[in-house]
Amino acid sequence: MVARFLRVLTIALTAVAALVVPSAPAHATYGPDMTVSLDVYGQGIKLSGAYGTIAFDDGNAKYRYSIAVCWQGSYSRPTLYASVNGAWRSPLPGGGTSVTISQCQGQATLLSGEVTPGGTINNVTITVDGVRFNPPNSTYHTNSAFYDNPFN
Numbered sequence: 412m413v414a415r416f417l418r419v420l421t422i423a424l425t426a427v428a429a430l431v432v433p434s435a436p437a438h439a440t441y442g443p444d445m446t447v448s449l450d451v452y453g454q455g456i457k458l459s460g461a462y463g464t465i466a467f468d469d470g471n472a473k474y475r476y477s478i479a480v481c482w483q484g485s486y487s488r489p490t491l492y493a494s495v496n497g498a499w500r501s502p503l504p505g506g507g508t509s510v511t512i513s514q515c516q517g518q519a520t521l522l523s524g525e526v527t528p529g530g531t532i533n534n535v536t537i538t539v540d541g542v543r544f545n546p547p548n549s550t551y552h553t554n555s556a557f558y559d560n561p562f563n
Contacts, residue, residue, distance in 0.1 A: 439470035445558050447478050448514075451489070451541040453552040458541025459489035462514050463521075465535060467560040473527040474535055474560075476503065480522060481515030486544035494536040495528045534559045 444464035451459045463478035480491050492500040507520035538555040 439468035439472065441466045441468050441475060442561050447476075447537055447556060447558075449537065449539050449554045449556055450514075451485070451539055451552050451554045453484075453541060453543030453550055454545065456484045456543060458485040458543055458552060459483060459539055460514055461489075461491055461537065461539040462512060465537065465558050467532060467535075467558075467562055469562050471531045471533075471560060471563050473525055474532060475523075475525045476537075477521065477523040478503070478537070479510050479512050479515070479519045480507070480539060481512065481517060481519045483515055483517040484543070485541035486549060487542045489539050489541050491522055492538040492540070493526065494538070495526075496530075496533050497536075500536070500538055531563065532560050533563055 444466045447461055447463045447465055449461040450457060460481040460483070461478050462481070463476065465474060465476045467474045478491060480489055482488055491503045493503050494500040503522055504524055507522050510519050510521045512519045535558045536555050537558065538553050540551065540553045543550045543552060
């Protein structure tokens, strides 16, 4: 009788402990990489470009990127931007590593990272810029691509 009581008590305490102890968060899985391939031209000259991949997680909360930014004919170093769900664009973080890529005759920097902006990610727009300097004027140019999250 005591053994049965102890067995029932152990089962009950185990069940209560399972409810009280928080479970580990689920690990989101990334979907397939989507190709990023952007060229920026100004007055017929290739100024810059962005080449690599972007992928979304199946939890709709983050995305990752690995994109080489090309500085070819731009007067100033090009900047890579991201806009989530149509919000204001902001520069993508990442110190970058110098790389050589076939799409670029100039310098290229590989930027990689993972972004968790908060909220559900429906889409991301990637933009790269470039400046054409033709004294005494300069013109600002961009090219963008829209990436839809396949998980929503």
